[in-house]
Amino acid sequence: IIGPGSSDIRINQIGYYPNGIKKAVIAVEPTTLEFALVDSGSKRTVYQGQLSEVFDWPLANEQVRIADFTEFQDPGEYVLYIPNLGNSHPFEIRSDVLNPVLEGSVKGLYFQRTGMALDEKHAGKWHRPAGHPDSLVAFHPSSGKQPGTIASPKGWYDAGDYNKYIINATFPLGQWFRLYEEYPETIPDDALNIPESGNGVSDYLDELKYELDWALTMQDEDGGLFHKLTTKNFEGMVMPHQATAERFIVGKSTAATLDFAACTAQAYRVYQDINPEYAKACLDASLKAYRWARENPEVLFSNPEDVHTGEYGDNDVADEWFWANAELFVSTGDSAFLEQMDLEAFDFEFRPGESWTGFMRFLGVFSMLDSGSFETSDSNYQHLRAGLLGSADELLRRSGQLPYFQPIDDFHWGSNSDVLNAAMILAQAYQLDPDPKYLQGVRQAADYILGNNPVGYSYVTGFGDRTPLFIHHRQSAADSIPEPVPGLLSGGPNSRLQDTTNGTVYPENVAPMKAWVDQEPSYASNEICLNWNAPLTYILGFLENQAD
Ligand code: 9MR
Known part of the structure; x- marks a missing residue:
């Protein structure tokens, strides 16, 4: 008899590709070392195997064994069964197994739209008035x-809060555009049931444009980018239309301006074929931003005294320069941009916790390697390729030593995005050198996010048998619907526990990989955010394009 899924059996709760690696982690010592795969429909055992030896795993304060059923390839719906533990959460094996959660990760953005009502036709039970x-x-x-005002409509809410930040609009857009540049067919028109569905343009590009349209309004006449559009304090846990405190255009910064320059240079390539006029406007905006940054290279942002919302401050803009130069070089072919970059000195080390302050330099490398801007015999190409493969090998070396196979061993705010950003490096490596070890690394990162992790949750709302119900997300908290808005990635374990004064309660002496709680106040572990969903979409989209 199949009962409720045991969260001591950590498994990808969505599922696995038939020809892919398939592993689960068993966190409680079983009485026998046998495990079985059981078909959820017929209740028949379809495969039996032996658990591995015990691994001591201090980062999660656990001793675990591994069930490896890679060999079993038949499509279907299954549970993993272990005599004294019961069965796992159900999962599937099939060739397009991640497609629903991939599409969900983009549809999640529709639910973040500002300035328009979400109607029942598109939003289902999460329909709501405009805010x-x-x-x-x-x-x-x-x-x-x-003193004065501007119109700055559209865009998505950044996270669980209702503000709009240029850094965290343009950096994640860069990650989303990367998927489109590599695999433009991934999400076609009519896939997402959004208001633009059926207009002949990919729903993916339609959804991304909703954000980009807003970012374009944040460019001042002189070319510089205002840093954010925000209230002075975070709003209460109320619905968008009830959050009516006055909003302001705050700051102007080099980091925001360069990220915008990079993102709009990339947008030029992405929209060129389907909307040439818009593409051209993006490139013009990019060049104008770049010129402003040249004249204002060190305008760093910190919150003014009376503003207490997300800062997105960054006191080192070298990565932003790199990304902007790279995208402009790729889009224009003008070697003046290339000359601004010191490729030899490029820092290939991936560091957890540096996502929106540093990971954009990798986005620049991805674009340069993918674009055909260099002959493959060019020494610049060779250097970047070797560096990126080295970085990927280092990530695999690290993840090979860890029972959950996740490529990081330090857990910061938004650690799930670190796992996925690292996986982006592996995915790029696989495109440069189709060695199965890179693909396997990406798949295992997805397994980690979707349930094979020490808390036994799939971290994407609404996708999986056990997913977060109490994300730090104002709409989900205030809408009186038990299920949170679907398709949003929780930030993940964060060993720094910055939110304990806000009512969040962690277990005592919690291990770093378990420092995550499904509690609404937990903005440091259980919020959702644009730059976490972006690499999620990238990784799921990449994997769907490798499936056979
Ligand atoms: O993702 C950000 C994280 O790296 C920072 O440590 C944290 C504190 O400054 O802020 C996070 O970003 C938040 C932003 O400031 C406001 N919107 C919600 C974001 C996710 O928590």
């Missing part, structure tokens, strides 16, 4: 502008 039209937004003195 935040942002049609008259006042300049805060930190913007350097005379």
Whole structure:
């Protein structure tokens, strides 16, 4: 008899590819070392295997064994069964197994749309009135502008809060555009049931444009980018239309301007064929931003005294320069941009916790390697290729030593995005050198996110048998619907526990990989955020394109 899934059997709760690696982690010592795969429909045992030896795993404060059923390849729906533990959460084996969660990760953005009502036809039970039209937004003195207002509509909410931040609009857009540049067919028109479905353009590009349209409004006449559009304090846990505190255009910064320059240079390539006029406007905006940054190379942002929302401050803009130069070089072919980059000095080491402050330099490398801007015999190409493969090999070396096979061993705010950003490096490596070890590394990172992890949750809302119900997300908290908005990635374990004063309760002496709780106040472990969903979409999209 198949009962409720045991979270002591950690498994990818969505499923595995027929020809792919398939492993689960068993976190409690069983009485026998046998495990079985059971077909959920017929209840028949279809495969039997032996658990591995015990691994001591201090990062999760656990001793674990591994069930490896890679060899079993028949499509179907199964549970893994261990006599004294019961059965795992159900999962599937099939060739397009990750497609629903891939599409869900993009549909999740639709639910983050500002300035429009989400109707029942597209939003189902999560339909809601419009909030935040942002049609008259006042300049805060930190913007350097005379008192006045601008219209700055559209865009998505950044996270569980209702503000809009240029850094964290343009950096994740760069990750989403990367998937489109590599695999443009991944999400066609009519796939997502959004208002633009059926207009002849990929739903993916339609959804991304909703954000990019907003970012374009944040460019000042002089080319510089305002840093964010925000209230002075975070709003309460209420629905968008009830969160009506005044919003301001705050700050202007080199980092925001360069990220915008990079993202819009890339947008030029992405939209060129389907909307040449829009593409051209993006490139013009990019060049204008770049010129501003050349004249204002060190305008660092920190919150003005009366503003207490997300800062996205960064005191080192070298990575942003690299990304902007790279994208502009690829889009224009102008070697002046190449000359600005010191490729020899490029830092190929992936460091957890540096996502929106540093990972964009890798996005620049991905674009340069993918674009055909260099002959493959070019020494620049050779250097970047070798460096990236080296970085991927180092990640695999690290993940090979860890029972959950995740490529990081330090857990910061948004650690799930670190796992996925690292997996982006592995995915790029696989495209440069189709050695199955890289593909396997990417698949195992997806397994980790979707349930094969020490807390036994699939971290994507609504996808999996056991998923977060109490994300730190104002709409989900206030809408009186038990299930949170689907398709959103929880930040993941964060050993720094910055939210304990806010009512979040962690187990005592919690291990780093278990420092995650499904509690609404936990903004440091259980919030959702654009730059976490972006590499999720990339990785799922990449994997769907490798499936046979
Ligand atoms: O993702 C950000 C994380 O790296 C920082 O440590 C943290 C504190 O500054 O802020 C995170 O970003 C939040 C942003 O400031 C506001 N919107 C929600 C973001 C995710 O928690």
